[in-house]
Amino acid sequence: MTNTVENELFDYSPITDRAPIRWPGGARVAVYIGLNxxxxxxxxxSTSIWPGTADLVPDALNYGWRDYGPRVGIWRTIESLDRHGIRASVLLNSTVADHYPQIVKAGLNRNWAWLAHGRTNSILQAGMTLDEERRFLTDVVDTITAATGQRPRGWMGPGLTETFNTPALxxxxxxxxxxxWTNDDQPYRxxxxxxxxxPYSVELNDLLLFGKxxxxxxxxxxxxxxxxxxxxDSEHSGRVMALALHPFVTGQPFRHKYLDQALEYLAAQPDIWLTTSDEIAEHYQRTSEERTNGGVTQFMADILSK
Structure with missing residues (x-):
């Protein structure tokens, strides 16, 4: 008989049973741009547009496709973010600090939020021992802190990968x-x-959408x-929308105007909190006690008053 592993990282919580979330300024949807x-x-x-050459060394076709992002695509993306006044939540490989310092400088000038995103998207920490992963994560976080002057508050693993030890480390x-864990429209503990x-998204994600x-x-x-x-959905409780972008995908010339149109639409919405993942997490943490103590009562009162 095969032993099964139960998920102990988080509990089941139907979204209909929670105390309501109130975003700043009465906004209904908190939106952030997850810029990889x-x-x-x-x-x-690694990520490939054509699998036929993916195992070659060097793989000029797929490596070149990915390398378009930091060389060209990111700068088009920055133009659109600037045009619409949007701060990025940057999912940053720590080796970017050494290889593409101009991108880090551009982000510092724009007060981007910096999240740790592993060392490189060519290396996952899956299979590491506890001590190996501790050293690995420490190096990633310390490198990003040194490069940006800000200790990252958030994490997304390369390929959205973790071990059972990752959150505690x-x-x-x-x-x-x-x-x-892309399983919700709200933050949770x-x-x-x-x-x-x-919340992050593998569905509202340029890499997967355009790949299909x-x-x-x-x-x-x-x-x-x-x-x-x-x-x-947010009539009684706020929601989160994450738009995941990769500069080697939406940074392509023929897609750029459509990214710009999407950002223009979001920036024009009256009930939106166009923010960063850092600010979403901080607001949720800070207001959680208030929601727990009084939110459920108010939620029921709101429903009964309709």
Whole structure:
């Protein structure tokens, strides 16, 4: 008989049974841009547009496709973010600090939020021992802190990967939330003291959408549809919308205007809190006691008054 492993990291919590979340300024949907700024190794396979050459060393086709992001695509993306006054939540490989310091400098000038995103997207920590992972995560966090002058508060693993030890090790290092568990429209507490899960998306994600053949106009409509539904859902309790971007995908010339249209739409919404994942996590943590003590009573009163 095979032994099964129960999920002890978080508990089941239906969204209908929770105390309401109130975002600042009466906003209904908190939206952040998860901007993946990554470095890939030339002798390791990773995300590929054409699997036929993915195991070659060097893999000029796929490495070159990915390398378009830091060389060209990121700068188009920055233009659109600036145009619409949006701060990015940057999912940062720590080796970016050495290889692409100009991108880090651009982000510092724009007060981006910096999240730890592993060392490189060519290396996962899956299979590491506890001590190996502790050393690995410490190096990642310390490198990003030194490069940005800010200790990261959040984490997303390369490929959204963790071990069973990752959240506790991140808590040891002073981080307070992860994005890896894409199972909710609201933040929630993990069963690790001080740690939250903040929503991220593998669906509203340019890499997967365009990888499935989504067109530019369809991408804009998907962004609108996502926001409209979350706005409707948020009548009694706030929701989170994450838009995941990779500069080697939406930074391509023929897609750029559609990313710009999507950001223009979001920036124009009256009930939106266009923010960062750091600020979402901080607000949720700070107001959680108030929600726990009085939120359920108010939630029921709101419903009964309708």
């Amino acid at each position: 700024v990554e470095h890939f190794l030339v002798d390791r396979p 991140l808590a040891e290092l002073g981080l307070s939330y992860v994005l890896d 993990l069963n690790v003291p001080g740690m939250l899960s903040v 053949g989504t067109t530019g106009p369809e991408f804009v409509q998907i962004v609108k549809d996502q926001y409209e539904q979350l706005h409707a």
